[in-house]
Amino acid sequence: MLPEITLAALFLLVSFQLIVARRLRTAVGAYQLQSWLLGGIAIALFVHTHLTELLLFGLLIVSLKGVAIPTLLRRRMRVALSAGRESSYHVGFPTALLLGAALSLAGFIAASRIPSPSHLLPGADLGIGIAVLLLGLFTTTARRDGVLQMGGLLAAENGLLLIGLVLAPRLSLLIEFALVLDVLIAVVVMSFLLARMREEVFSTDTSELTRLRG
Amino acid sequence: MAPDHEDRKAFRELGDGASLDRVHLGCHVLADAVGQVVALLVVLALAPLLKGVIETGKARLQSRRGPSPLQPYRDLRKLFGKDRSTTPDASFIFRVAPYVVFATPIAFAVLIPVLTAAPLSWAFMADMVGSGFVIGIGGFFTNLAAMDSGSVYGGLGASRSRFVSSLAEPTFIVVFFAVGFISGGTVPFVVNQTLFTSSAAITPSHALIAAAFLMVVLAETGRLPIDNPNSAQELSMIESSRLFEYAGSDQALMEWGGAMKLFVVLVVWLNVLVFPPGLAGAVTVPAFAVAIATLVGKMLAAAFLIVVIESALAKIRIMRVPEYLGGSFVLAFLGLVLSTLGR
Numbered sequence: 001m002l003p004e005i006t007l008a009a010l011f012l013l014v015s016f017q018l019i020v021a022r023r024l025r026t027a028v029g030a031y032q033l034q035s036w037l038l039g040g041i042a043i044a045l046f047v048h049t050h051l052t053e054l055l056l057f058g059l060l061i062v063s064l065k066g067v068a069i070p071t072l073l074r075r076r077m078r079v080a081l082s083a084g085r086e087s088s089y090h091v092g093f094p095t096a097l098l099l100g101a102a103l104s105l106a107g108f109i110a111a112s113r114i115p116s117p118s119h120l121l122p123g124a125d126l127g128i129g130i131a132v133l134l135l136g137l138f139t140t141t142a143r144r145d146g147v148l149q150m151g152g153l154l155a156a157e158n159g160l161l162l163i164g165l166v167l168a169p170r171l172s173l174l175i176e177f178a179l180v181l182d183v184l185i186a187v188v189v190m191s192f193l194l195a196r197m198r199e200e201v202f203s204t205d206t207s208e209l210t211r212l213r214g
Numbered sequence: 215m216a217p218d219h220e221d222r223k224a225f226r227e228l229g230d231g232a233s234l235d236r237v238h239l240g241c242h243v244l245a246d247a248v249g250q251v252v253a254l255l256v257v258l259a260l261a262p263l264l265k266g267v268i269e270t271g272k273a274r275l276q277s278r279r280g281p282s283p284l285q286p287y288r289d290l291r292k293l294f295g296k297d298r299s300t301t302p303d304a305s306f307i308f309r310v311a312p313y314v315v316f317a318t319p320i321a322f323a324v325l326i327p328v329l330t331a332a333p334l335s336w337a338f339m340a341d342m343v344g345s346g347f348v349i350g351i352g353g354f355f356t357n358l359a360a361m362d363s364g365s366v367y368g369g370l371g372a373s374r375s376r377f378v379s380s381l382a383e384p385t386f387i388v389v390f391f392a393v394g395f396i397s398g399g400t401v402p403f404v405v406n407q408t409l410f411t412s413s414a415a416i417t418p419s420h421a422l423i424a425a426a427f428l429m430v431v432l433a434e435t436g437r438l439p440i441d442n443p444n445s446a447q448e449l450s451m452i453e454s455s456r457l458f459e460y461a462g463s464d465q466a467l468m469e470w471g472g473a474m475k476l477f478v479v480l481v482v483w484l485n486v487l488v489f490p491p492g493l494a495g496a497v498t499v500p501a502f503a504v505a506i507a508t509l510v511g512k513m514l515a516a517a518f519l520i521v522v523i524e525s526a527l528a529k530i531r532i533m534r535v536p537e538y539l540g541g542s543f544v545l546a547f548l549g550l551v552l553s554t555l556g557r
Binding site: 005006008009010012013016020093094097098100101104105108124 | 418419421422534536537540541543544545547548551552
């Protein structure tokens with residue numbers, strides 16, 4: 001069997017780990033693993049196609065999203081947040097899991113309607129990309145905690161990159177570089193925002209923000 | 215669901231050529247019966263050993279000496295030597311339940327590939343869903359008997375075990391759908407042949423389904439993330455609190471039946487979903503010797519896996535059980551989805 005589809009299946013599983021994570025530490029670990037898997041998919045594609053862009057892209061993902069961003073997040077967490085604290089959903093965890101399953105099904109159905117122009121990756125990978133995108137967006141909307149909402153956004157971004165890999169594997173490296181660096185900037189900005197929020201309301205729980213303060 | 219004639223025909227063709235003369239057929243039937251009986255004896259004899267090996271392994275991993283792997287046999291002998299006692303409130307269900315619990319794993323073992331890769335004569339009595347019902351009867355009667363005994367803990371255990379089983383059921387059904395989808399049949403022997411021969415390597419959907427099935431097997435047989443089999447605290451028990459009112463030979467039958475249930479369900483996991491090689495192709499003495507030896511090897515590996523899982527994980531809170539089983543459902547569901555895409 002192709003290693004890409006196996007890696008992609010793991011990629012999807014790790015995204016579910018991100019959905020059920022109760023602790024920030026677990027969520028960051030899941031994001032890191034997800035980024036490594038995405039880089040692995042790009043590198044496995046390089047082995048098949050010998051496109052140098054793919055190798056560079058894979059290495060870029062691994063170094064930035066697999067090493068730099070998780071390290072940044074961990075350091076931020078150590079300074080500002082209690083990483084061991086449990087966080088919850090606006091819905092229950094089992095409901096979140098089932099909604100996640102429904103969303104991934106929706107992703108697969110959506111992918112089956114899109115004709116895949118490249119035949120480098122099997123169609124299942126496109127479905128997995130869309131599913132992860134939806135799962136990430138779902139996490140962003142349904143989580144209470146700001147840090148985990150950011151985690152959802154980052155996961156959605158990873159799904160988007162997988163979709164990009166399927167639809168346009170020969171994208172110019174410059175664009176990819178800009179994309180990935182943007183995420184790094186976004187993480188920095190968002191972590192400053194979260195630190196600021198914690199100073200103001202003593203928590204990163206966004207449901208606290210609905211209270212009026214005089 | 216009635217077993218298919220198509221499946222049966224397929225296997226006549228898969229088998230060692232159609233030898234249609236009567237004498238040969240007669241030999242075939244006899245050999246089938248012998249093979250069936252040997253498989254049942256293997257289940258009866260090895261099930262307590264599996265339980266013993268798991269206990270010893272867990273003790274060793276915790277740096278204890280632990281009981282000998284043969285301890286369950288000694289327990290059974292001791293229990294069979296004792297008198298039965300029944301609560302005065304109990305009805306006939308309480309007295310019948312041990313026999314049902316003892317008999318259902320044996321009936322189940324007829325339907326699954328314990329030792330042979332090709333189906334024996336009784337294998338087409340039920341498919342995977344049907345055999346799920348068969349194994350479910352045992353749990354149903356245990357629950358009835360636990361409530362019948364009038365003990366508080368029995369009722370508590372029965373209610374909790376229904377809670378767990380009702381959440382495990384969707385996963386079982388999705389797993390059956392998925393393997394049925396991949397292999398085009400739901401008789402365990404067909405499934406095992408197709409999964410075994412169609413692709414040499416492990417596909418993601420196959421791995422997901424196997425993982426989901428193991429998760430529900432652990433939940434259904436009262437193993438650790440859900441229920442601690444070694445617990446001595448009545449309030450936290452699920453499985454063992456249902457057996458509280460039994461004594462003597464009744465208790466022996468209940469415990470033996472429970473051990474066999476774990477054994478046969480693990481046989482399904484091993485021989486149908488994970489690693490079918492080693493099964494006997496025909497009913498001959500050397501083939502069966504090899505099959506029994508590989509089954510013991512596979513069971514040791516499974517026991518080791520269970521020991522590691524049970525030592526690594528703590529029991530989860532009862533209200534988090536839906537998350538665990540919901541997770542297994544999602545795994546099975548993704549396996550199903552990926553299997554439809556992968557073709």
